[in-house]
Each structure stands twice: as structure tokens, then as C-alpha cells.
Amino acid sequence: MATSLGQLLDALADTAQSTEPTAAARADAGTALGQLGRALAQLRRDGLSPAIGDQREQQVAALAVACSELAARAPATESTLARLAGAAADTLAGLYDHTTVATRWxxxxxxxxxxxxxxxxxxGGLHAGPAGQWLAEVERQSVLVQQTAxxxxxxxxxxxxLDRPLAGPAILTSSDPAAVVPDAVAVLLRATGSAAECPSVAEVLAYTLAAETLSDAAQRLDSAAQPAAGQAAAPAWRAVRTALRPYDDGSRRPHHDAPPAVHAALRLHASLNRPGLDHALRSKPLREAVAAAAQHLPTLATQLMYRTVRSWADTGALVAYARDVPPREERVAAYLRxxxxxxxxxxxxxxxxxxAGALHNARLLSLAVATRAAAVGVPTAADFPRRALAANQAxxxxxxTAAALEAATREAGRYLQLARGQASGPTRAR
Structure with missing residues (x-):
């Protein structure tokens, strides 16, 4: 199942608070602090502030050193606390492409x-000595960082x-929609957030299909609710595919094998686009999974808008017929051909x-759908992405935002009307 840094840190804190302070537990906690020191050192290297070496970075670096020095004096062990802390540090390393200075802080x-x-x-049971001195230093530096925060x-x-999900090594192995949906969303967020490789047009079409299906399922969590002023995210995601119609990069062709992210998108679509979904959504696990996954739809739109589309523009990866894009004087010859x-x-x-405009509309309307889904999706589980929900609500x-939502609704409707008009008239088939 997908997990997040916030889930792991919460589980680590809860486990530590319920642990009896035995000698084995103290050794386990010491090793765990070493793993957290590794995570803090990595954050410091990646950057925590616009000003290099400012107070934030100095304090976090000092806390990382203190944690590492204390762990070096603890007996070697690998129990629950150490494993949770190690998983949190590894998860943080996997989030590098998704982080900024502000999010790392x-x-x-x-x-x-x-x-x-x-x-x-x-x-509780630590005697005086070097380890005790380093423990006091850990506590002091931790308080300083929290005061600065x-x-x-x-x-x-x-x-x-902290709520950004990362899929585990074995993803999408279940046929249960409640398990498929969170793992699929984690894969999509990773694929669109990576700076290493830009998705193709065909891949983005699959991602937006999955986002449309998830948005529709989130809207249907409350069968009695109607989108306010037509504010539904599913048509906005469909409008993104309409806006992409003129552009190509050679990927609009049959493929023998689907990339992992496309496979995840199609699995999500198949899981939620089936007869009897309204009845299936009465199940609490599926309701929570859909409501939780919907919280990440605005992030998916943001990453597609600011990473994928920008990369296409910077690299010149796409081509289109001059007749299908806004006209320019220097393209008259191409237009006439x-x-x-x-x-x-x-x-x-x-x-x-x-x-970019269609993705902006999808992001805004996904905010509205996500917050409504959280209100009716029975988000009682401890792992519900409450931080992402709070950001969406803010x-x-x-x-x-209210005026922007109305404008986004109108724009999405205009794209879809344009698509229907093109479908009914003589156009070049793609």
C-alpha cells in the first residue's frame, strides 16, 4: 500500500509514546534517532532556506549531528522504532523531486x-556520560528547531x-478498488513530479482519464449533492484532453507495453468505471480511499501544468498543424499548406x-470536489491526508477563489462545446 512521510512519522511518534523504557527500547530509540539524523542531514544538504547557511539550516544541521553522535553510542539494533525511522528517512529521499525549500522546512x-x-x-534509564551529554544536546537542538518553526x-x-503518497515496491497487485486507488494515485504523482523524465502526450492522456474517473467517483460519494454552479472536476479533466487534441510527439500510436504509470492510470479507471459503483461506494474502505485520493488531484494538475507542459514548451517536444494552433504572422506559409x-x-x-489553462481549471475544480469528498467520505482513518485537505481548504x-471557480467552470464548458462542434463538423481525424 502507498504510504507517506507523515504516516511514518506519526506512527513513529505513537509507537515511541507507548513503548516501555527498557534497555532494548532505549537502544532501539537511539538507532531511530540516527535514522532521523540522516534525514535531517539530507534536508540540510538539499536546502531549507532561500539564504544559504541561515539560522534554520544551522539549527537543523546541529540537530542532525547530535542525533548521529547519540546513535553511534547506542547498541546496534533494528526493531520497530528503528525500522519506522529508517522508512521515514528513505521516504524523504524519495520525495526529493517533489520538494522545494519551503516544503523541506x-x-x-x-x-x-x-x-x-x-x-x-x-x-529514563540513561546514566551520566558521553551518551547522556549527547542526549541533552539532541533535546536542546530539537527545542531550538521547534522554536524557530x-x-x-x-x-x-x-x-x-507530508501527505504525499509513495507507492511500495509491489504496486497494483490487488483487484480491490480500495487498494488500487491509493497506489495508483501515488504512481501518478511520482510520474508527473519527477524532473528526470517528462511524460509523453499519450501518457498524459491516460493520466487525465484516471483523474476524470476519480473526480467523478469523488463527486458521487454524496449522491444527494449537486455541483455548486456546475462545479464538477470531471468535465474539467475531460477538457484537458480536448485541449491536447492538436498536439503530438509521436506517442499517439498503439503501444505493445504500457509504462508503469499508464498501467496504474488504466487500473484506477477500470476499478472506478464499472457498473454498480454507487453501491460499491457505500463501503467505508472505498469511500475513504476515494476521498483520500481526491485530495491529491489538485497536486496532480499542478505538476502537469508547471512541470510537464513547461518541459514540453522548453524542449520543443510537440508538433501541431499551424491550422490547429493560434495563428501567427510567421506561420502563414505553414497555415496555407x-x-x-x-x-x-x-x-x-x-x-x-x-x-495550461485547461489544467488550471481542472486544479481549481478539483479543490472544490476534494473538500466536498472529505466532508462525506468518512475520513476517520488515521492515515487520511488531513494536511493535504487543510491545504485544499485554505x-x-x-x-x-469563488470567482475563479465560476470562470473555470465556464472555460471547461467552452472547451467541451468546442470539442462537440469539431466532432460534428468536417475535421482532420487524429
């Missing part, structure tokens, strides 16, 4: 807060990184504005 404050219950496990708190949007080879042009950021509560 949010992660560092969460790790520093988790240090406190581990210190309490060790403190109180003065410079991360925003709700930055804290949402029509749908011939000479009519193809390489598109740039200006040409891709319709796609964005939705901004004064300008």
Missing part, C-alpha cells in the same frame, strides 16, 4: 517534533508534502497556453 519541523518522544524513551511556521500548502507535412510547426509556450477559502 516543513518536513524538517515534523522530523524535529518526532525527536521528542524518542528522547523520552531514552532519558513556531516563529517561522510552514504554510498549510507546504506542510501538505493545411494538413500536409509542410503544415506542421513545433509548438512553444504560447501555443500550449490552452493546455486555497478554497481565499477571497478570489
Amino acid at each position: 516543513a518536513a524538517a519541523t515534523a522530523v524535529a517534533e518526532t525527536v521528542t518522544p524518542l528522547v523520552q524513551v531514552i532519558a 513556531a516563529l517561522q511556521p510552514p504554510s498549510r500548502a507546504d506542510t501538505a508534502i 493545411g494538413y500536409q507535412l509542410g503544415g506542421l510547426v513545433r509548438v512553444d509556450a504560447v501555443d500550449l497556453q490552452p493546455v 486555497l478554497l477559502g481565499q477571497p478570489q
Whole structure:
């Protein structure tokens, strides 16, 4: 199952608070602090502040050193606390492509807060000596980081990184939709958030199909509810595919094997696009899975808009017929050649504005659907992404959002009307 950094840190803190302070438990907590020190050191290297070497970075670096020095004096062990802390450190390393300076500071404050219950496990039976001195230093540096965090708190949007799901090594092996949905969303977020490889047009079409299906299922969690002023995210995601219609990169062809992210998108679509879904959504596990996954739809749209579309524009990876994109004076010759080879042009950021606009609309309308889904999706599970929900609610509560939602609804409807008009008239088949 997919997991997140926040889940692991919460589980680590809860386990430490319920652990009897035996000698084995103290050794386990010491090893766990070493793993957290590794995570803090990595955060410090990646950057925690716009100003290099400022107070935040100095304090986190000092806490990382203290944790590592204390762990070096603890008996070697690998029990529950150490495994949870190691998994949290590894998860943090896997989030590198998704983080910024601000989100790394949010992660560092969460790790520093988790240090406190581990210190309490060790403190009870530790004798005076070098280990005791390093334990006092860990506690002191942890308090300093938390004090700085109180003065410079991360925003709700930055804290949402703690709820970013990462899929495990064995993904999508279950046929249960309640298990398929969270793992599939984790794979999609990873595929669209990576800076190493940009998705193709065909891959993005699959991702938006999955997002449309998930949005529709989230909307259907409350059968009595109607989208306010037509605000439903599913048509907005469909409009993204409409906006992508003119563009190609050679991937619009049959493929023998689907990439893992496309396979995940198709599994999600198949799991939620089937007869009897309304009845299946009465199941609490599926309701919670859909409501939780919906919280990540705005992030998916944001990553497609700011990473994928921007990468397409920067690399010139897409082509289109001049007749299908906004006209330009320098493209008159290509326009007159029509749908011939000479009519193809390489598109740039200006040409891709319709796609970016459609993703912007999908993001806004997904915010509304996600917050409504959380209200009716029975989010009682401890692993529900409450930080992501809080970030969505904060964005939705901004004064300008209501007008933006209405505009997004109109724009999405315009794209779909345009698509229907093109389908009924003479057009070049793609």
C-alpha cells in the first residue's frame, strides 16, 4: 500500500509514546534517532532556506549531528522504532523531486517534533556520560528547531508534502478498488513530479482519464449533492484532453507495453468505471480511499501544468498543424499548406497556453470536489491526508477563489462545446 512521510512519522511518534523504557527500547530509540539524523542531514544538504547557511539550516544541521553522535553510542539494533525511522528517512529521499525549500522546512519541523518522544524513551534509564551529554544536546537542538518553526511556521500548502503518497515496491497487485486507488494515485504523482523524465502526450492522456474517473467517483460519494454552479472536476479533466487534441510527439500510436504509470492510470479507471459503483461506494474502505485520493488531484494538475507542459514548451517536444494552433504572422506559409507535412510547426509556450489553462481549471475544480469528498467520505482513518485537505481548504477559502471557480467552470464548458462542434463538423481525424 502507498504510504507517506507523515504516516511514518506519526506512527513513529505513537509507537515511541507507548513503548516501555527498557534497555532494548532505549537502544532501539537511539538507532531511530540516527535514522532521523540522516534525514535531517539530507534536508540540510538539499536546502531549507532561500539564504544559504541561515539560522534554520544551522539549527537543523546541529540537530542532525547530535542525533548521529547519540546513535553511534547506542547498541546496534533494528526493531520497530528503528525500522519506522529508517522508512521515514528513505521516504524523504524519495520525495526529493517533489520538494522545494519551503516544503523541506516543513518536513524538517515534523522530523524535529518526532525527536521528542524518542528522547523520552531514552532519558529514563540513561546514566551520566558521553551518551547522556549527547542526549541533552539532541533535546536542546530539537527545542531550538521547534522554536524557530513556531516563529517561522510552514504554510498549510507546504506542510501538505507530508501527505504525499509513495507507492511500495509491489504496486497494483490487488483487484480491490480500495487498494488500487491509493497506489495508483501515488504512481501518478511520482510520474508527473519527477524532473528526470517528462511524460509523453499519450501518457498524459491516460493520466487525465484516471483523474476524470476519480473526480467523478469523488463527486458521487454524496449522491444527494449537486455541483455548486456546475462545479464538477470531471468535465474539467475531460477538457484537458480536448485541449491536447492538436498536439503530438509521436506517442499517439498503439503501444505493445504500457509504462508503469499508464498501467496504474488504466487500473484506477477500470476499478472506478464499472457498473454498480454507487453501491460499491457505500463501503467505508472505498469511500475513504476515494476521498483520500481526491485530495491529491489538485497536486496532480499542478505538476502537469508547471512541470510537464513547461518541459514540453522548453524542449520543443510537440508538433501541431499551424491550422490547429493560434495563428501567427510567421506561420502563414505553414497555415496555407493545411494538413500536409509542410503544415506542421513545433509548438512553444504560447501555443500550449490552452493546455495550461485547461489544467488550471481542472486544479481549481478539483479543490472544490476534494473538500466536498472529505466532508462525506468518512475520513476517520488515521492515515487520511488531513494536511493535504487543510491545504485544499485554505486555497478554497481565499477571497478570489469563488470567482475563479465560476470562470473555470465556464472555460471547461467552452472547451467541451468546442470539442462537440469539431466532432460534428468536417475535421482532420487524429
